[in-house]
Every structure is written in C-alpha cells, then in structure tokens.
Amino acid sequence: MAPIDAPAAECGAAGGGLAAGSGAGRAGPDDETAQWLLALGGAGPVRELALARLHDLLLRIVRAELGRRAGRHAITGPELDDLAHQSADDALLAVTAKLGQFRGESRFTTWAYKFVVLEVSSKLGRHFWQRPAVVFDAADWDQLPDRFGTSPADHAERQDLAAALRRAVEEELTERQRRVFVAIVVHGVPLDALVVQLGSSRNAIYKTMFDARRKLRAALAAKGYLAGSPQEAGLDGRGTRRS
Amino acid sequence: MTGWGELDRFLQTDPRDVGCDQALHILHVYVELVLDDASGAEAARRYPGVAAHLLSCGPCAEDYHGLLLAAQATPE
Numbered sequence: 001m002a003p004i005d006a007p008a009a010e011c012g013a014a015g016g017g018l019a020a021g022s023g024a025g026r027a028g029p030d031d032e033t034a035q036w037l038l039a040l041g042g043a044g045p046v047r048e049l050a051l052a053r054l055h056d057l058l059l060r061i062v063r064a065e066l067g068r069r070a071g072r073h074a075i076t077g078p079e080l081d082d083l084a085h086q087s088a089d090d091a092l093l094a095v096t097a098k099l100g101q102f103r104g105e106s107r108f109t110t111w112a113y114k115f116v117v118l119e120v121s122s123k124l125g126r127h128f129w130q131r132p133a134v135v136f137d138a139a140d141w142d143q144l145p146d147r148f149g150t151s152p153a154d155h156a157e158r159q160d161l162a163a164a165l166r167r168a169v170e171e172e173l174t175e176r177q178r179r180v181f182v183a184i185v186v187h188g189v190p191l192d193a194l195v196v197q198l199g200s201s202r203n204a205i206y207k208t209m210f211d212a213r214r215k216l217r218a219a220l221a222a223k224g225y226l227a228g229s230p231q232e233a234g235l236d237g238r239g240t241r242r243s
Numbered sequence: 244m245t246g247w248g249e250l251d252r253f254l255q256t257d258p259r260d261v262g263c264d265q266a267l268h269i270l271h272v273y274v275e276l277v278l279d280d281a282s283g284a285e286a287a288r289r290y291p292g293v294a295a296h297l298l299s300c301g302p303c304a305e306d307y308h309g310l311l312l313a314a315q316a317t318p319e
Binding site: 057061064065068069105106107109110111113114116117118120121145148149150151154157158161165190191192201202203206207210213214216217220225226227 | 245246247249250251253254255256260262263264267270271272274275299300301302303305306308309310312313314316317
C-alpha cells in the first residue's frame with residue numbers, strides 16, 4: 001500500500017492512491033476535541049469520568065448502528081445487548097490504545113466513532129457463522145440471475161447469464177479467487193463473514209474480489225457477452241498487459 | 244437495465260479504487276468533508292480513490308453511512 005499522501009499510483013485495490021489531502025481543512029482542534037484530549041491524556045478522576053462518558057457515547061452509537069442494520073442481522077434481545085456492550089468496550093480499548101495516533105484531522109468524536117462502527121461490522125461478521133443453519137449448495141447458481149435483476153420470465157437470458165458467468169468463474173479465476181467470488185456472489189456470504197472464515201482481512205478479500213471482477217469482465221467481453229475496453233481486457237492505457 | 248447490464252456494472256472496476264485499508268484509514272476525515280459539503284463533491288475531489296472505493300465496496304460503504312449518521316448526531 002502506498003503512503004497516505006501519495007499521488008495516484010500503484011497501490012490500493014486497483015493501483016489507485018489517496019489523493020493528497022491534509023484532513024478536513026481544520027486549522028486546529030475544536031474546543032470539544034481539545035477537552036477530550038486533555039481529559040483522556042490526564043489521570044485520576046478526570047480521566048475516569050471522560051472514559052465513562054466516552055463509553056456511554058460509543059454505546060449509544062453502537063445501538064443506533066445495530067438498529068440501522070437490523071434488516072441484515074437477526075440478533076435480538078439479550079444477545080443484541082451483549083454485542084452492543086462488547087462493541088463499545090472493545091472500541092473504547094482501541095480508542096485509548098491509539099489516542100497518540102489521533103492527528104486532529106477531524107473532531108475527536110468522529111475519529112472515535114469510527115472504531116465502534118468497525119467493531120459492529122466485525123462482530124456481525126463473526127456472528128454470521130453462529131447461526132444454526134448456514135447451508136450452501138449448487139442450486140445457489142440457479143438463483144444467481146435474480147441478483148442481477150433478470151426477470152424470472154426471461155428464461156433464455158437467465159440460462160445464458162448463469163452459464164456464461166459460471167464458465168468464466170471456472171476457467172478464468174485462480175482457486176482462491178473462485179472460492180471468494182462464489183462465496184460472496186453465489187452463496188451470498190457477507191464479506192466480513194468470509195474474512196472470519198478465511199482468517200483474512202477485509203482489504204485482502206476485497207482485493208481478491210476486485211481482481212476476480214476484472215478478470216471475469218475481460219473474459220465475458222472477449223466472448224462478446226459484455227462490451228469490452230482496454231481496462232477491462234487487462235490492459236492499461238498504453239495497451240500493456242497488467243500482471 | 245437487463246441482467247447483463249447489471250452484471251456488467253457489478254464487474255466494472257475503477258483503477259482509482261484505493262481498497263479498504265486506505266479508505267478506512269481516512270474515513271473519519273472523509274465523513275467530515277461530507278458533513279461540510281453534503282453533495283460529497285469536495286470529499287470526492289480530495290479523495291477520489293476513496294470515493295471510488297465506497298461506490299464499489301459494500302462493507303466500507305456500510306461503515307461510511309454508519310459513521311456519517313453518528314457524526315451528524317453529534318453537535319459540533
């Protein structure tokens with residue numbers, strides 16, 4: 001990965017880079033941020049009070065976030081409450097451990113909330129495998145056209161799309177790309193859940209999917225199913241094939 | 244859009260895409276830029292690779308929306 005201020009170059013998922021940026025244009029910490037940093041960087045009752053207040057804020061954000069994602073998980077009752085508290089606890093630990101890395105590019109609370117939002121994603125990913133019945137089978141391929149909005153009445157398009165994509169997946173992808181693509185796209189496993197199953201990272205799984213998508217598009221374009229372009233054919237702007 | 248069109252859109256990749264690690268690293272800054280300019284244009288101008296990533300990565304987009312709502316709920 002390239003450094004944060006690198007110009008667009010070979011880095012990230014596709015070779016793109018973060019454009020130069022120095023935060024949200026803040027000249028210095030706002031008053032509330034300064035108070036948080038002073039209290040959390042101190043000791044004794046002032047710090048303890050700040051930690052308790054921050055925990056309350058994080059817990060409130062967790063609960064709102066779990067509620068917002070309610071349609072995408074089936075956790076309720078005491079289990080949901082446990083997950084909320086665990087997320088807030090773990091986020092508070094992360095915030096205090098990384099306090100020295102806060103560079104004042106945003107409000108302190110926005111920076112802190114990021115940790116708790118990421119905790120929610122991570123914990124929901126783990127929870128996916130705790131469901132009583134997670135069953136995948138080959139029939140999932142038959143449902144694939146539904147994911148791309150193909151009309152149930154259009155049998156010819158459904159069969160063509162599923163067959164062409166399945167053939168491309170089998171012929172073009174590496175074993176790992178195939179495993180990741182099939183899990184996410186065919187079986188509908190959430191990416192964060194696959195991270196847990198494979199002992200990987202979100203970035204690594206996304207990169208694998210990114211490369212798989214690019215290869216599949218190039219293959220389907222070469223066979224006339226999709227419109228081609230140098231980029232999707234695996235060529236860069238100079239017509240040189242990328243590795 | 245037909246199934247092929249939707250599949251095509253799904254398979255398209257953006258070479259500016261920075262990936263999850265870099266997008267999440269700067270997400271709090273990106274969110275505050277969006278709070279300052281709700282159109283998101285300034286955030287996308289300053290961090291085009293993050294904007295490209297958020298259009299393509301469901302989990303990071305989910306985190307972005309969650310963080311945006313959380314930050315909005317906290318008065319400045």
